[in-house]
Amino acid sequence: MKNLIKDQYGLLYSSELLLSIILLIFIIGVVANLSDGLNEKILSEEEISSLEAIAIESSDYLLNNPGNPENWEDDEGLKNGIVSKNIIPGLAIKNKNVENGEFFDESASDEMIMSNAISYNKLIKIKNNYDSLVDRNLFNDSVMSSMVIYPLNSQIRPIEMGYDFDNENDNVNDNNIVTVNRTVKCDFYSNFVVYNFNDFELFGDDYNKDMFCNHDTNPNLTNHSNDGRSLWVCKSFRVYKESLDEYEYYLISDESVKDTGTYWIFESLNRTKENKEILNQEVIDLNPFFLEDLENSSDEIYSIHFNVPKNRANDFKTVLVAIPKNMTDVLISNDGLNYDYFRVQDVNFVLKAGYR
Ligand SMILES: [Zn+2]
Structure with missing residues (x-):
């Protein structure tokens, strides 16, 4: 009916x-x-x-x-x-x-x-x-x-x-x-976006980290609470080994990210990392990391943490995308692996x- x-x-x-x-x-x-x-x-x-x-x-x-x-x-x-x-x-x-x-x-x-x-x-x-x-x-x-x-x-x-x-x-x-x-x-x-990390645009000065972060609950890791100078954006998601046959995962940032002084940590929940690295690449292919990490398991939970200077928060624009493998070549040849193409x-x- x-x-x-x-x-x-x-x-x-x-x-x-x-x-x-x-x-x-x-x-x-x-x-x-x-x-x-x-x-x-x-x-x-x-x-x-x-x-x-x-x-x-x-x-x-x-x-x-x-x-x-x-x-x-x-x-x-x-x-x-x-x-x-x-x-x-x-x-x-x-x-x-x-x-x-x-x-x-x-x-x-x-x-x-x-x-x-x-x-x-x-x-x-x-x-x-x-x-x-x-x-x-x-x-x-x-x-x-x-x-x-x-x-x-x-x-x-x-x-x-x-x-x-x-x-x-x-x-x-x-x-x-x-x-x-x-x-x-x-x-x-924009259909391929798994996560949109530019939360600051939405919350501005009132931004409050409300996401679960494994670094806040693990006593062996440095707490990711926001201080006066920088903001943390942390997200966790599960990846299945099978999905790596179908999708190519990328972290794609606006070119302005290079000048923001943003640091990031990318880790498996079972193999956490303490040290953050500077984020200065617009396109990061994540599949090689997943392939290596998922060698002996069918799925894992991963987390990405960004530490963004508060005064540059407006220039931090990053998306996690999953692109069907049969489309990645077309996107790359059309310069489509560009942040702007993943926005409405x-x-x-x-x-x-x-x-x-
Ligand atoms: Zn975190």
């Missing part, structure tokens, strides 16, 4: 928008047939406004719907360039919640579709299959279009896809192109459309 309600709800929402897009495509088709050589002449006001309407409707649909069928982005065919005609792509993120600027897997409601937040994974699937997914399935081959994602953060490169309206061989009159511009959030690789980022979504 629960599923039935869910499906009805999802279908209703999607089909209203889809219907208006189909209707608009039909109108455009009629208009296009009536006028010959559209590209040579300037479009009439009516033609431009119906093109505008379809661009706006399509943008709304893409940004507010997760797409059809559900989890279309995982379709096996997409990996081999085989695109079903039944897939209507959508970019919205489902089953995710936003809190403190982060996405969490545990959603308050299963039904939740986040408005104005788009999935980087879906975006890449669309980019790689634009002709089939957008030109054919969404626009019924009646409109030429392009989409560009411009991150507001300059550390992240824009993502461009679709028709190249800026190309000099482009034969569409500039006056016949409409543009829709929306500011949305994009999750990028504001981006400008720009859709351009013109008649074929």
